[in-house]
Amino acid sequence: MTTGLRERKKAATRQSLHDAAVRLAAEHGVESLTVEAIADAATVSRRTFSNYFASKEQALLHHDRARTVRLVELIRARPARESLMAAVIGAAERHATQFADDPEQEERYRTLRLHPALLPELVATYAAAERDLAVAVEERLPAGPDTPLRAQVLAATLLAAFRVVGQTALERREHDVVDLLRQALAITHEGFR
Template identity: 45%
Template structure:
């Protein structure tokens, strides 16, 4: 039974990835405004109904990679030693947000593409916001009792995501001389303040 469930789960992951990749490819080739759910489903060789089982919109399909990276980062934070401070655990887990060998040309092109479409930015911010809540809950458990409040874990999570967003935008805006990880680490160090 576990083998069957494992196979089904792998198939679901593969289908989700295929839809995401098809959405990205079509959007980059033909533009976001011309992208349709039908075209994504056709390119991934699935039905429109299958698309709807995985994503609610073309925006969600396009931004699936962001959510996957956020989920991996959240898991990396959870795997850090329980005694680590929230900010230390976040900083150590930051690299899971970016491609292992640093962003390649496709990643950069996709990031710039998303940045150039307001509806995608809104959806991206909604994705980050939902993970910010999950991350805040994880960080709350790492805070000493005397530092716990309704706002502190959310403030830490919000500052972390803001620092990452600012670092990414700064890196995309400059000639590629410095690595994104280096800029992100610098931004996190500058934002650490009372959280370090």
């Protein structure tokens, strides 16, 4: 996607705030983290922080939200003639190449995101992602009276598969998440027979 200078600057500021939040939380703990400390570490004002995030929890979990938003965008961008599963796999392949993470940063983030204080924000992040994904899935399904329900169920199933695959890849330190996703989707498909 081509973005303008203003959008790139905003994305860089958002990423800088996220990186500062993760670094500070890793050094001092999630409980000790403050919005002011994050803003200072990112060399922006408290007001600038508030333009990007509503809370320190949102700043810490920005990575999850950014990844799910991008995945939905990639699914929507796939050719309309593709089946839902082909679109999901194609989007996942592209997604995997776009999010090449720093292993040290990823390890810190993996540990932090499991902190109990972040659970409500993590649930909210994935609930929003599920709603967005359901809309993208519904666009690929034939119209019918049960299409909205089917889309919601499929979106929830896909998002669960993505979460499990992501966590498994982190725990195993695997880099081929697309192969893991194929396995997870095959298991899901078999489980519903």
